[in-house]
Structures are given as structure tokens and as C-alpha cells.
Amino acid sequence: MSELMNLKIDERFLTRVYRSERVVEIAEAFGIGLDEKEFVVYDGLDLPVKKGDVIYITGQSGGGKSVLLRNLAKQFSAMPGERVVNLDQIELDDSAALIDLIGSDTTDALRLLNAVGITDAFVYLRKPSELSDGQRYRFRMAKAIETGATVWCCDEFLAILDRTSAKIIAYSLQKVARRHGATLIVATTHTDLTRDLGPDLVVNKRFREKVLVERIEEAAARCAERTVTREELQSWIEEFTP
Ligand SMILES: Nc1ncnc2c1ncn2[C@@H]1O[C@H](COP(=O)(O)OP(=O)(O)OP(=O)(O)O)[C@@H](O)[C@H]1O
16 A cells, blocks of 8 residues: 655746837736736645546636646656556657557557457447547557556546546546556546545635645545446445545
8 A cells, every 4th residue: 555645836937028118008007017026826835746646636717827836747757666657658650551650569559449348340440530538538548548548647638528428538548547656646626526536635726825625535545456337436435525
């Protein structure tokens, strides 16, 4: 069982703007000073994290989700033995069929594709550009497994999918990540994925330094022990979420 770590999140930016005529006009109209300013996004936030956690970062647009995701990815990369992959940045070669783009041989390719729920022979023969957004996401998951990375992160998580598909894929992703012992960190403005991700840690970031951090241990621990059905996960989240 992994130990609880306390990761310190401190993120602030110094902002200074070029004093163009329009900038000065706006500053005068709204009474905004134009000196160099410090913009604090996270003021030494303590984040209780375990390796292998599913971390769900939500909150308002511009609140600081991406900043936190990048910070965590950086902190994990610096830990011995940890390797971070960004699911969105996995390059997909579009010159061949899926079966040729993954795994050391056909058996290995089938193992990886089946692990993420790609089980249709017709889909094995398609190129990445010929997949639906959901299928392409599953293929990225398979590629993430293949990299052997220990931390999988994803910004704007499933934002382009309809919400029903997003929930089904979120459930699959947590299952695959937990089965491989990977830490999963996702960020999105959508707050509807708790019941499908079964997160160990939820961070809800609002403007300025306002942030809610909550560990939902019970349901997550059960998911880590064995593969649970979507229905089980959903009922436990309801039971254990205050
Ligand atoms: N390099 C930077 N310099 C100055 N400010 C920055 C920088 N990067 C981010 N910010 C500011 O930090 C805040 C948080 O940005 P972030 O990209 O994390 O938001 P977000 O919650 O991911 O938003 P969205 O959902 O719109 O992607 C924003 O106000 C942004 O303008």
C-alpha cells in the first residue's frame, strides 16, 4: 500500500503588461494599477496524494486546473522510478492500422487493445483517424499502457465527448489505470465524472486561492482491490460522498 505524501502546491505568476494606449485607457477607466503584480493561483496548498491515486481536478474555467495538473506531473516526474505520460500528447501514427501500431507482435497488440475494450476485429484494421473520438481515446489508453508510464495525466479530460460516452470511458480509464497500478490525474470543468472515476482525491479549484480538497478513500480503496462494476462504483460513491 502506498504512503500518503504531502505535495506542496505553490504557483504564482508575475504579470506586467505593455502600456499601450488601449491598455492605459482600460486601466484608467476601471481603476486598475499597471505595476508588476503577483497573481497567486496556489498559495502553498497541501495536497494529500498517494501513488496509484485517481486524482480528479475540477473547477471553474481559468481557476487553475491546468496549472495544478502541470505542477503534479512535474513533481511526479522528479520522483525516482516515476514516469509521466500525457494522454493527449501521445502521437498517433496515421499510416497504419491499429493492429500494426501497438505491441511487439499480434498477440501483444491484441492484449493491449483488449485491455482497453477494443475488441472488434474491424476496428483493429482501422487507422487512428478512422476511429470515433471514444475509440481513439481508448487507443490512447492502450498506448499509455504500452509506454510503461506510472503516471497518466490528461487535461480537458473527455471534454469533446458527449457526457454518456465520457462517463463510460472515465469508468474504463480508472479501471485500466488501477489494474496497472498507474496514478491517474485528470482535469476538466465537468463535475459529472465522480461516480465513474471513483476518485481517491477530488480537487475543486475556484478563483484566487479558493480550493476544496477531499479524499474519498472508501470507494476508491475497494476499486483498487478488485475490478468493480460500474453500478457498484456508483452506489459506493453515493454512500461515501458527504
Ligand atoms: N504563464 C502564465 N502567466 C501568467 N498567468 C498564467 C500563466 N499560466 C496560467 N496563468 C493564469 O493562471 C490561471 C489558471 O490557469 P489554468 O490554465 O490553470 O486554468 P484552467 O482552470 O485550466 O482553465 P480552463 O478550464 O479554461 O482551461 C488563469 O487565470 C491563467 O490566466
